[in-house]
Every structure is written in structure tokens, then in C-alpha cells.
Amino acid sequence: MIEAGDLRALERSLREGIPLARAMDVRVLDYDGHRLALSAPLAPNVNDKGNAFGGSLSSLLTLAAWGLVNLKLTEAGLGADVYIQDAQLSYVAPVWGELIAEAYAEGDAWPGFIAAMRDKGRACITLLGEIAGADGAGTAARQSARFVAKAP
Amino acid sequence: MIEAGDLRALERSLREGIPLARAMDVRVLDYDGHRLALSAPLAPNVNDKGNAFGGSLSSLLTLAAWGLVNLKLTEAGLGADVYIQDAQLSYVAPVWGELIAEAYAEGDAWPGFIAAMRDKGRACITLLGEIAGADGAGTAARQSARFVAKAP
Numbered sequence: 087m088i089e090a091g092d093l094r095a096l097e098r099s100l101r102e103g104i105p106l107a108r109a110m111d112v113r114v115l116d117y118d119g120h121r122l123a124l125s126a127p128l129a130p131n132v133n134d135k136g137n138a139f140g141g142s143l144s145s146l147l148t149l150a151a152w153g154l155v156n157l158k159l160t161e162a163g164l165g166a167d168v169y170i171q172d173a174q175l176s177y178v179a180p181v182w183g184e185l186i187a188e189a190y191a192e193g194d195a196w197p198g199f200i201a202a203m204r205d206k207g208r209a210c211i212t213l214l215g216e217i218a219g220a221d222g223a224g225t226a227a228r229q230s231a232r233f234v235a236k237a238p
Numbered sequence: 239m240i241e242a243g244d245l246r247a248l249e250r251s252l253r254e255g256i257p258l259a260r261a262m263d264v265r266v267l268d269y270d271g272h273r274l275a276l277s278a279p280l281a282p283n284v285n286d287k288g289n290a291f292g293g294s295l296s297s298l299l300t301l302a303a304w305g306l307v308n309l310k311l312t313e314a315g316l317g318a319d320v321y322i323q324d325a326q327l328s329y330v331a332p333v334w335g336e337l338i339a340e341a342y343a344e345g346d347a348w349p350g351f352i353a354a355m356r357d358k359g360r361a362c363i364t365l366l367g368e369i370a371g372a373d374g375a376g377t378a379a380r381q382s383a384r385f386v387a388k389a390p
Contacts, residue, residue, distance in 0.1 A: 103286030106294055109261035134255030140322040141300050142258055145293025152292075170292040173327045180321075 088157055093117055096153050107149055110142055114153070121190045122154040128183055137180035138226075143187075143217055144175055147229040150189035151213040155233050162200045166235040171210070173231035179219055181226045189215040199235075207237035240309055245269055248305050259301055262294060266305070273342040274306040280335055289332035290378075295339075295369055296327055299381040302341035303365040307385050314352045318387035323362070325383035331371055333378045341367040351387075359389035 097114040100107040111130050115123040124146055131142035148170055155168045191199075195211055202209035210232060217227040249266040252259040263282050267275040276298055283294035300322055307320045343351075347363055354361035362384055369379040 099286060104291050104293075105282050105284060106258070106261065106291055106297075109258060109282070130257050130261070132257060134251060135319060139256050139258055139297075140304075140325075141256075141293065141297025144296045144300070144325070145258075145291075148293045148296070167287060169332075170329050172329060173296070173325075175325045175327070177322050177324065 088117060088119070088161055092157065092160055096157060100149060100153065104149070106145060110145060112146065112149060115186065117157060121188050122150050122157060123186060123188045124150045124153065126185045128181070128185065131185055135180070137182050138185055140177055142185060143177065143181065143227045144173070144229070146185050146187040147175070147189065147215040147217065147227065148173070148231065150187040151215050151229070151231055151233060154189045154191075154213060155211065155235060158196055158200070159203070159235065162203070164200070164203055164237070166203065166237050168233055168235045171232045171234050173229055175227065175229050177227050179224070179226045181217060181220070183220050186218050187215055188218075189213050203235060203237065208235070210234050240269060240271070240313055244309065244312055248309060252301060252305065256301075258297060262297060264298065264301060267338065269309060273340050274302050274309060275338060275340045276302045276305065278337045280333070280337065283337055287332070289334050290337055292329055294337060295329065295333065295379045296325070296381070298337050298339040299327070299341070299367040299369065299379065300325070300383065302339040303367050303381070303383055303385060306341045306365060307363065307387060310348055310352065311355070311387065314355070316352070316355055316389070318355065318389050320385055320387045323384045323386050325381055327379065327381050329379050331376070331378045333369060333372070335372050337369060339367055339369050341365050355387060355389065360386070362386045
């Protein structure tokens with residue numbers, strides 16, 4: 087079970103372990119057992135046109151997915167180094183306000199991922215992610231990314 | 239013709255227009271008429287494992303490609319808003335030192351891009367990019383990304 091303390095620990099590890107996450111002012115917003123949501127204000131993540139910089143969208147999607155893998159490992163009582171392997175990104179519409187990214191696995195991929203970690207100490211998983219448009223208006227950016235976890 | 243002043247102006251616009259580029263400490267390293275190289279030190283771009291954060295690699299590749307599109311528009315005497323549309327990224331190996339990203343167009347795509355901008359005020363182009371491994375040891379990350387430019 088993930089508790090509030092685990093989410094605070096994740097936020098702390100993002101902000102203390104990754105200077106760019108602190109520069110982006112990333113916060114853990116919500117976790118419902120399936121989806122992890124992170125937020126970041128627009129001001130430190132703006133581009134020359136006054137909307138969100140593509141690199142900030144990509145970084146927040148990557149952090150949300152990376153954080154979710156780590157929460158699922160924590161839930162299973164496992165520790166591992168988690169790396170991103172590849173990513174496909176679509177930038178659908180500009181983001182003019184707060185950035186909110188959600189990450190989740192398609193279908194029920196976690197049991198196989200955790201079983202492979204227990205058996206082999208190494209496992210891969212593909213995570214999807216989205217950044218919401220303003221006022222819930224559809225999706226502004228989406229990502230599909232593959233992560234690998236390796237036992238230390 | 240792009241002159242040293244244009245490269246300094248690009249660096250200034252990156253660092254002044256995009257707070258995250260300043261947080262990353264991005265610099266314009268070189269432009270040979272085909273490839274634009276940007277650099278960023280490891281310290282502000284590090285992750286929890288002591289190598290470069292994936293979001294920093296993605297952001298630097300995006301900035302290099304975005305900067306190259308803007309230089310080519312400047313060369314042609316054109317101005318436009320330049321947006322990233324989509325990106326495919328591969329993270330091949332960790333980066334343990336300075337981040338150096340190069341962006342370039344495959345083949346000779348610029349004349350068609352500039353002609354479309356002149357005719358229609360709107361054009362797309364796919365740019366490739368790479369982040370070098372340590373001591374010139376192959377490629378640590380690569381990106382293929384599509385950009386759209388629109389006349390203001």
C-alpha cells in the first residue's frame with residue numbers, strides 16, 4: 087500500500103535528486119493506485135511564446151512515468167534503478183496554464199513487470215502519459231515511453 | 239549568412255525567453271551552416287543516479303532543433319513562430335559529463351522548407367539530433383522531431 091508519506095517521499099526525491107525538477111517546481115498531485123499525476127506551474131516552464139516549453143512537457147511526462155514505476159516497486163517492496171529507454175511524443179495543443187501530467191500503464195501490465203523483477207531482477211514496461219489541456223479541454227500532449235528497471 | 243552576432247542573439251533568446259534553458263545553463267557551441275550544437279553542464283541537469291536526466295537530454299535536443307529552424311529562417315530573412323509537433327527519442331547510454339546536442343536536417347530539406355514558408359507562410363520540417371557519448375564514444379541519445387513554422 088502506498089501512503090501519503092510515500093508520495094511526499096517521492097516528491098522530495100524528485101526535487102532533491104533532480105535539480106531540473108526543482109527548477110520546474112514539480113509537485114506530486116495525486117495517485118489513485120493506477121495513475122500518478124504531477125503538476126508544475128507555468129512561470130518556470132514558459133517558452134518565448136508565453137505557453138509551456140516542449141522540453142518542460144516532455145520532462146514532466148517523463149517524471150510522472152518514472153515516479154509511477156518507482157511507486158509500483160515500493161508497493162511490491164522492491165528497489166531498483168529505473169531508466170527511460172525510448173519515448174514517442176505528440177504535442178497536440180499549446181498549454182497556457184499550469185502543467186498537469188498523468189502517467190499510467192495500459193491494461194494490467196504491472197503484475198508481469200513485478201514478477202519479472204522478482205525472477206530476473208530486471209524488467210521493462212511501457213507507460214502512457216498525457217498533459218491535460220486548459221479547463222479540461224482534451225489532451226495537450228501525450229507520450230508513450232518504455233522504462234527499464236534493474237535491481238541494484 | 240549567419241554571423242557570430244546571430245549565434246549570440248540565439249543564445250540570449252534561449253536563455254531569456256525560456257527559463258528552463260537558463261536553469262539548464264544552455265550555451266550555443268557551434269554552427270557550421272548545417273548543424274547547430276548546444277551544450278549544457280552536467281550539474282544542473284543531473285538525475286538521482288548522477289548521470290544526465292532524460293528530460294534534460296530531451297530538452298537540449300528540442301532546443302538545438304528549434305534553434306536550427308530559427309537560424310535557417312534568419313538566414314532566409316524570414317520570421318516565424320516555430321513549434322515542435324512530435325518527437326521520437328531513444329536513450330541509448332547514460333551521459334556522465336557535459337551534455338552536447340547537435341541538430342540537423344536529413345538530406346537537403348531546407349530549400350523546400352524555405353520555399354513553403356515564402357509561398358504559404360507555413361512549413362514543416364523533420365530534424366534529427368544526437369547527444370554525444372563521453373569522449374566521443376558513439377551516441378548517448380537521439381531524436382527525430384517534426385517542427386512547424388508559421389509566419390506571424
